[in-house]
Amino acid sequence: MRILKLVSKNLLRHKLRTFLTVLGLAFAVFAFGFLRTIVTAWYSGVESSSTSRLITRHAVSFIYPLPLSYRDQIGKIPGVSSVSYAYWFQGVYKDNTFDNFFPRFAIDAENFLEMYPEFVIPFDQLETFKKERNSCIVGKKIMEKYSWKIGDVIPIDGDIFPGKWEFVIRGIYRGKDRTTDETQMFFQWSYLEEQLKQRTPYRSGQVGWYTIKIANANDAATVSENVDALFVNSSAKTKTETEKAFQQGFVSLSSAILTSMEVISYVIIGIILLVLANTIIMSARERIREYAVLKTLGFTSGHIIGLVAGESLIIAAIGGCLGIAFTFPMAAAVASGFPTMFPVFNVELSTIVLAMTFSLLVGVLASIFPAVRAARIKIVDGLRQIG
Amino acid sequence: MAEAIVQVHNVTKIYKRDKMEIPVLQNITIDVPEGEFLALMGPSGSGKTTLLNLIAGIDRPNSGSIVIAGTDISTLKDSALAKWRSRHVGFVFQFYNLLPVLTAYENVELPLLLTHLSKKEKREHVEMALNVVGLSDRMKHYPKQLSGGQEQRVAIARAIVTDPTIIVADEPTGDLDKKSADEILLLMERLNSEFKKTIVMVTHDPHAAEKAHVIRHLEKGDLLDK
Numbered sequence: 001m002r003i004l005k006l007v008s009k010n011l012l013r014h015k016l017r018t019f020l021t022v023l024g025l026a027f028a029v030f031a032f033g034f035l036r037t038i039v040t041a042w043y044s045g046v047e048s049s050s051t052s053r054l055i056t057r058h059a060v061s062f063i064y065p066l067p068l069s070y071r072d073q074i075g076k077i078p079g080v081s082s083v084s085y086a087y088w089f090q091g092v093y094k095d096n097t098f099d100n101f102f103p104r105f106a107i108d109a110e111n112f113l114e115m116y117p118e119f120v121i122p123f124d125q126l127e128t129f130k131k132e133r134n135s136c137i138v139g140k141k142i143m144e145k146y147s148w149k150i151g152d153v154i155p156i157d158g159d160i161f162p163g164k165w166e167f168v169i170r171g172i173y174r175g176k177d178r179t180t181d182e183t184q185m186f187f188q189w190s191y192l193e194e195q196l197k198q199r200t201p202y203r204s205g206q207v208g209w210y211t212i213k214i215a216n217a218n219d220a221a222t223v224s225e226n227v228d229a230l231f232v233n234s235s236a237k238t239k240t241e242t243e244k245a246f247q248q249g250f251v252s253l254s255s256a257i258l259t260s261m262e263v264i265s266y267v268i269i270g271i272i273l274l275v276l277a278n279t280i281i282m283s284a285r286e287r288i289r290e291y292a293v294l295k296t297l298g299f300t301s302g303h304i305i306g307l308v309a310g311e312s313l314i315i316a317a318i319g320g321c322l323g324i325a326f327t328f329p330m331a332a333a334v335a336s337g338f339p340t341m342f343p344v345f346n347v348e349l350s351t352i353v354l355a356m357t358f359s360l361l362v363g364v365l366a367s368i369f370p371a372v373r374a375a376r377i378k379i380v381d382g383l384r385q386i387g
Numbered sequence: 388m389a390e391a392i393v394q395v396h397n398v399t400k401i402y403k404r405d406k407m408e409i410p411v412l413q414n415i416t417i418d419v420p421e422g423e424f425l426a427l428m429g430p431s432g433s434g435k436t437t438l439l440n441l442i443a444g445i446d447r448p449n450s451g452s453i454v455i456a457g458t459d460i461s462t463l464k465d466s467a468l469a470k471w472r473s474r475h476v477g478f479v480f481q482f483y484n485l486l487p488v489l490t491a492y493e494n495v496e497l498p499l500l501l502t503h504l505s506k507k508e509k510r511e512h513v514e515m516a517l518n519v520v521g522l523s524d525r526m527k528h529y530p531k532q533l534s535g536g537q538e539q540r541v542a543i544a545r546a547i548v549t550d551p552t553i554i555v556a557d558e559p560t561g562d563l564d565k566k567s568a569d570e571i572l573l574l575m576e577r578l579n580s581e582f583k584k585t586i587v588m589v590t591h592d593p594h595a596a597e598k599a600h601v602i603r604h605l606e607k608g609d610l611l612d613k
Contacts (some may be wrong), residue, residue: 003500009488293484296445297498298543300466300471379445384481 003303007310010283018221020321021279028272029323029355030330035265036351037331039258044344046251048179049244051217053115056210056227057246059237062088065206066236074229079219080241087189087208091156091165098341102142103184104156106208108193113137113186115213118176121326125150125171127274133191135170143172154185160343161192163199181343271359272319280312284370291374292382294296296328301375308374312367313360320359324352391418392585393442395406395555398451400437400608411437414606415451419553424579424586426599436557442587443555445470456552473501477546477584479556483538485530492515492526495544502549507594516544519582520574521524535569543574547584554578556588560595572598 011018022124040047056074058064065087075083087106094100109130113119121129121137129135138148148154148169167187175182189207192276214223224240231238241249251258284291289305327347337344399501400412411434419425428437440446441453442459453461455475463471485494499509500549517523520540530538539559546554556575560568576598578584595600604611 005490005493013488289484290486291481293486294497295469296443296472297479298471298501300469341392342403380440383445383484 004310005016008285008308010307011314012312014283017279017282018315021276021315022322024275025272025316025319025359026269026322026326028275029238029359030326031323032265032268032272032358033324033327033347033351035261035356036342037327037345038342039261039265039346040351041342041345042254042258043252044179045181046244046247047346048118048181049187049240049242049247051220051244052214053243054212054214054220054224054240055243055246056212056238056240057208059228059239062209062249062271064236065203065208066238066246068169068205068207068310070231070238071207072208072238073230074210074212074227075176077223077230079216079223079226080215081213082111082115084108084110084115084211084213084376085189085207086112086211087192087206088160089156089158089187090160093154093156093159102139102291105184105186105188109188111192112116113173115211119173120176120178121171121173128170129188132168132170133188133194134166134168136167136185136187137171137173139184139343140172140174141182141343142185143169145339161196161200161203163195165195170326178346179344183339183343211243222235229306249309269362272359273362274317274363276312276319276367277369279315280308281370283311284308284374285327287376288374288382289385292379293380295379304375305371307369309364309367312371313363314358316363316366320356323359324355327355329350344353388419393587394420394452394454395438395442396452396454398441398448398453399587400434400441401445401449403453409507410572411560411608412441412448415608415610417590417603419585419587420525421578421585422583423548423601424575424599426602427587427605428593428596428598428602429605432607434608435605438605439555439557439587439589442553443476443478444468447476470501473498474549477549477551477554479539479542479546479554480558481558482559483530483535483539483542486563487530487539489523490527490529491522491533491541491544494530495548497519497545498549504585507568513544516548517541519547519578520544533568534564536570539563539567539571543571543578546576547607551584551587553587556586558589558591560590560592568592568595 056066058066071083071085074080075318085108089104089106107113113121125137129137135240136154150168150169154167154169156167158165173182192230193204212223212227214220220242227240228238294304330346331347334342395415395417398412398415399410404412415438416479420448429435434575435448436534437580441448449462451461452459460468477603486497492513495513496509497511504512512607514523517526520543522537522540522544525533525537532539535564560571563571572595575586579586588595589594
């Protein structure tokens with residue numbers, strides 16, 4: 001028999017108490033892990049942003065367009081490798097519910113997708129997309145959600161750009177890795193432009209924003225300043241920033257909610273600590289006489305601390321592992337249930353490490369007071385305790 | 388006469404309760420020769436259990452020295468004292484104090500966890516100790532599956548499994564019926580006569596004390612003359 005066996009036997013002394021404590025810990029760790037996953041999912045766009053891409057938008061707001069004529073001027077700025085552009089189209093597919101929402105963009109078919117190597121598209125599909133004016137490329141998750149196949153037509157009711165729109169699916173993109181959003185749809189800006197010239201000519205010749213690829217990521221600040229300086233006296237002043245800062249701007253709109261979630265996730269850790277500490281304190285108090293007996297037999301204070309802390313750590317470790325295990329199916333359910341709300345919803349390794357670290361830390365912290373008290377008790381006092 | 392294996396010299400013990408000082412033992416001197424079976428008797432509060440605890444190294448005197456088998460245990464630090472106890476003292480409690488989650492075998496094995504014996508050697512020691520107390524057939528039983536007398540016999544097996552220098556017993560028959568008490572006393576006698584164990588036993592019971600070679604009386608912290 002080893003000391004560890006004594007610890008495990010002590011764990012099973014009050015099976016229901018241990019089970020409920022482990023369950024409480026598991027749910028708390030699950031809640032912590034799930035909240036952290038939501039937060040990381042929210043920031044996934046920021047995290048997956050490229051450092052060598054800049055975004056130039058209207059200085060007042062993202063919703064104001066920029067003239068197409070800026071493209072060539074931006075392209076001449078030193079440090080700029082290539083320039084492309086996109087336009088937020090929006091529109092309504094089927095109905096105006098969130099369930100049928102997915103991002104739709106009009107893009108420069110020539111080079112926009114080449115600037116995003118994280119979108120993996122078969123060469124022949126990309127070539128077909130470039131040739132057909134009303135074609136589109138759709139993310140894998142959306143294709144699967146609606147069971148679409150290449151050649152299908154997607155009817156969209158325009159809202160920002162009124163009218164009936166139809167797009168033929170000519171390509172499917174997959175993410176390079178699990179952090180890539182696979183819920184978007186891209187179609188040719190030139191198709192939008194062509195229609196706008198017929199329907200609302202005053203809105204033609206405009207784009208939503210420019211995406212600039214720079215040769216050296218270290219030149220981001222200089223290039224940004226040069227781009228904005230170029231249009232400082234024009235009617236549509238620009239604001240250029242890194243793609244990360246641009247994405248961060250969107251996320252910051254919901255920063256209060258995210259901060260609340262983070263705070264709640266840490267409050268949960270505090271609750272776990274109290275739950276476990278309560279159990280360990282109760283257990284240790286009940287066994288003071290036994291600890292005194294063990295000390296009489298020659299066990300040291302270190303052994304007693306090991307027994308109490310070991311019990312706490314095992315409960316914390318089992319609860320932590322179960323909680324993390326619960327997080328995966330829940331995350332998978334959310335990812336499949338809300339693919340457009342959370343295009344990337346993965347339980348990150350950092351979340352697992354953080355949850356497990358906190359679990360073990362809680363195990364240690366919860367045992368400090370009862371372990372020290374049990375270790376310090378005088379044998380003669382401990383033996384007088386009614387067991 | 389054999390050399391004194393327990394030498395208690397001028398030992399005083401004072402307990403502090405809040406600001407009050409309660410003298411429990413006053414200037415006690417007693418020698419116990421190797422192989423002796425000593426019974427300490429006295430009324431409640433006379434200090435007999437305190438003296439036993441001091442000899443067993445689970446409490447410390449305020450003054451005086453306690454030398455057991457050549458080691459002055461009153462000068463040892465806590466960790467050294469714990470190690471010393473594991474090697475030299477077998478303690479038998481009134482209420483057995485077995486761990487309820489462990490079997491008889493595992494309870495007896497407990498003191499051996501602090502040794503470097505191999506698994507096989509530990510098993511041999513435990514089986515031998517349980518054999519001595521006549522409980523070889525109850526190894527896998529938990530304390531709640533044993534009678535009071537059997538529990539105390541397991542406790543005695545736990546006390547002798549490391550082959551300690553002395554065995555100290557605090558009212559070992561105090562919680563037992565007469566038949567079980569007689570069995571325990573017979574076992575203690577056997578440990579002393581057959582295995583030459585030095586035993587210091589505290590008891591209220593004159594019948595139990597009769598089994599000892601020497602009976603010493605304590606009263607209000609003083610050791611009375613033989």
